[in-house]
Amino acid sequence: MKTVSLIAALAVGLTAIPAAAAAADQLPTAACPDTVSVETTCYGGKDSNGAFYMIAVPRNWNGTLVLHTHGGPDLGAPTQERSFDDLKRWAVMANEGYAWAGSAYRRGGYGTQMAILDTENLRTLFTKTFGKPKTTLLHGQSWGGNIAAKAAEQYKYDGVLLTNGVMAGATRGYNYRVDLRVIYQYYCQNHPRPTEPQYPLWMGLRKDSTMTGTGLRSRLQECTGIESKPEERTAQQAQNLKDILSVTKIPERTLTSHLNFSTFTFRDIVSNRLGGRNPFTNLGVWYTGSHDDVALNLGVQRFLADPSAVRDLSYDSDLTGNIKVPVLTMHAINDPTAFIEHEAAYKATVTNAGNARYLVQTFTQESEHSSLSDSGYASAISALSTWVHTGKKPTPASVAASCPTFDAKYHKGCFFEPGFTPNSYESRVPPRIGAFGWPALTEFQAKIWKRFYPNIGIAP
Known part of the structure; x- marks a missing residue:
């Protein structure tokens, strides 16, 4: 693993070239979190808008980029540590062979569109450095779920994973x-x-x-x-x-x-x-x-x-359900922060927009908000990737059935509950x-x- 080298400027306008050569010339390298495989190279810096970012590229990169939108919002000034901690928490993505990139955003405070812009800026930076990924998946957790779902209505991704998301929209x-x-x-x-x-x-x-x-x-x-x-x-x-x-x-x-x-x-x-x-x-x-x-x-x-x-x-933040690519959600049934009924709100929004065919929702018997089982994340991202590449839509049962294979590697447990359906959002929050x-x-x-x-x- 390499130590941080703070390089002020990033080259622009470059055509796609092999990843290792491009990265060596353009991006400051950084020490990877200890949760990331030693077969991975990490990069960290600040973009032209002042947003800190982290990128992780495994040696056996499978050609798919996972863009991450983090939750919060953090009200203090953004730091490099924020994006480092995000990579540490979702190292499972890089360990599964995906390249991973996450922005800490240009400022603290609320702003879904702001976060979307910084995520798109990071995608551009990644592409200029490593070339266009074969596939780009977007992953949002918590408030980041709102950000990712909103981004999917405005920009083109190949698939979207939303975990413990705030899916009812800000209003x-x-x-x-x-x-x-x-x-x-x-x-x-x-x-x-x-x-x-x-x-x-x-x-x-x-x-x-x-x-x-x-x-x-x-x-x-x-x-x-x-x-x-x-x-x-x-x-x-x-x-x-x-x-x-x-x-x-x-x-x-x-x-x-x-x-x-x-x-x-x-x-x-x-x-x-x-x-x-x-x-x-x-x-x-x-x-x-x-x-x-x-x-x-x-x-x-x-x-x-x-x-x-x-x-x-x-x-800024409300969702329309205007999705045209596969979207898979995973949500803890006993999430104490973004209540499970958020998923009912999102399903209604997507269904009312006529796009239910693009949505699969899965639920787990977990009780935390900020993170879920690595075995579950690995199962979900694999199911989404397979859906994107083959067109075969997964089911909650098929995602659950795939989990034990990943749990043999991560030993974090499988908690999917394929038969679960949340009550309406209004049953929890009065209209x-x-x-x-x-x-x-x-x-x-x-x-x-x-x-x-x-x-x-x-x-x-």
């Missing part, structure tokens, strides 16, 4: 966090406190607040005792926690991370990407599951979305009845809007 995919934000404040009254400057909760957090994640966890602990043993919580803390979890249907183990998102990421979306406009609503929602639903619904803060903010967020809604734009509508309103969407 409804974060509604359970909208609900969490207002329900938490109803019970806790400390975010903000009565003595602090007040602001509408759809902002997540006022723009000039200096609150940190540590400070937010302290307030959550104060209200619910979530970090204490159950027997050490006060009666009021226990009741608050029970009500918040029962109404939002958020698992206790990820309550802190969801509240972080509905605080800090909402602030980024509203204040930094939408100019202070509100894309969220909870009008028409009747919250249930508390010890006093009437009092909760009478007392919870309500708000109506700004149609222009909904339009711009929809343009916004009676509120203004802007439908996801079709490709044609997006072109028209872009022509007459060039500043639509979220700027990179």
